[in-house]
Amino acid sequence: MIETRGLTKRFGATLAVDGLSVTVRPGAITGFLGPNGSGKSTTMRMIMGLDRPTSGSASVNGRPYEKLRYPMREIGALLDADAAHPGRSAYDHLLWLAQSNGIGRARVADVMDLVGLSQVARKRVGTFSFGMRQRLGIGAALLGDPQVLVLDEPMNGLDAEGILWVRTLMRSFAAQGRAVFVSSHLMSEMEGTADHVIVIGQGRLIADEPMAQFLAGHSLGSVHVRAPSATALRPVLESAGGRVREEPDGSLTVLGLSAPRVGDLALTAGVAVHELWMRSDSLEAVFMKLTQASVQFRAGSPMSTAGA
Numbered sequence: 160m161i162e163t164r165g166l167t168k169r170f171g172a173t174l175a176v177d178g179l180s181v182t183v184r185p186g187a188i189t190g191f192l193g194p195n196g197s198g199k200s201t202t203m204r205m206i207m208g209l210d211r212p213t214s215g216s217a218s219v220n221g222r223p224y225e226k227l228r229y230p231m232r233e234i235g236a237l238l239d240a241d242a243a244h245p246g247r248s249a250y251d252h253l254l255w256l257a258q259s260n261g262i263g264r265a266r267v268a269d270v271m272d273l274v275g276l277s278q279v280a281r282k283r284v285g286t287f288s289f290g291m292r293q294r295l296g297i298g299a300a301l302l303g304d305p306q307v308l309v310l311d312e313p314m315n316g317l318d319a320e321g322i323l324w325v326r327t328l329m330r331s332f333a334a335q336g337r338a339v340f341v342s343s344h345l346m347s348e349m350e351g352t353a354d355h356v357i358v359i360g361q362g363r364l365i366a367d368e369p370m371a372q373f374l375a376g377h378s379l380g381s382v383h384v385r386a387p388s389a390t391a392l393r394p395v396l397e398s399a400g401g402r403v404r405e406e407p408d409g410s411l412t413v414l415g416l417s418a419p420r421v422g423d424l425a426l427t428a429g430v431a432v433h434e435l436w437m438r439s440d441s442l443e444a445v446f447m448k449l450t451q452a453s454v455q456f457r458a459g460s461p462m463s464t465a466g467a
């Protein structure tokens with residue numbers, strides 16, 4: 160379990176993390192989302208004792224990171240894939256970390272195997288691709304077989320097989336009752352993987368709730384309806400206050416009316432309905448809506464550049 164209480168970090172004039180109080184619970188994957196520069200990495204670094212909070216605190220299993228006797232046995236983290244010395248072999252990198260935490264050689268070999276790097280264990284890290292370094296970083300996080308895993312953008316640089324592997328790893332960790340705290344900008348990945356979501360913007364908490372509740376609660380939602388006489392149904396829905404869009408496949412997307420209301424209106428109008436369901440917004444749509452105000456770095460429109 161990770162707990163932060165009023166966690167705050169200031170870098171000169173920049174308030175990177177602003178009074179963050181959250182709990183990352185065991186038995187779940189907690190997705191940590193926020194626009195670029197919103198303070199996710201800084202929060203994770205403070206949890207791992209790598210940045211000192213300006214005020215507030217972070218604890219791992221009830222104690223600050225510095226007070227953990229063998230930290231890697233309690234919490235493992237991937238924060239920076241380039242943390243390994245380029246001149247060292249992958250095996251030596253993990254062995255060095257293992258020895259600093261009283262972990263035996265057998266575990267190093269097991270982890271090399273687990274992250275799929277056994278065949279290149281003796282090669283220098285400097286010759287690795289970004290994805291291979293990312294795998295090595297995840298290996299380092301797993302070394303101590305910890306109860307808590309902190310992963311900053313773990314899918315970065317991984318191929319399809321690697322992404323599937325990380326997803327499966329996180330799920331099995333959570334299923335074993337461990338805590339997984341993972342930051343990612345891959346919204347569709349997080350939507351399908353995270354059980355809980357913590358969203359920050361400019362260092363401040365925006366949302367902290369189960370994924371399903373987050374999607375349902377912040378989603379405007381729309382109703383999908385397919386009817387053989389869509390042209391007859393459309394004015395009925397519009398006169399009841401619905402905003403209706405006809406899709407290229409002939410189905411209708413309705414905003415402003417619930418699915419039961421659409422069904423009732425169709426029945427009253429004597430229009431047959433073949434498909435009817437409520438569609439929640441995607442995590443990406445909800446995330447964009449909630450974080451609009453706190454986005455610091457916004458790209459210009461490619462159209463305006465082309466047209467200039």
Ligand SMILES: Nc1ncnc2c1ncn2[C@@H]1O[C@H](COP(=O)(O)OP(=O)(O)OP(=O)(O)O)[C@@H](O)[C@H]1O
Pocket residue numbers: 170173174175193194195196197198199200201202
């Ligand atoms: N060592 C540092 N010195 C000065 N400013 C820093 C330092 N580390 C982070 N910052 C600033 O703190 C803010 C938060 O940065 P952080 O890297 O935590 O954001 P992030 O949410 O992880 O971003 P991204 O999604 O782009 O990785 C940014 O404004 C960043 O420039």
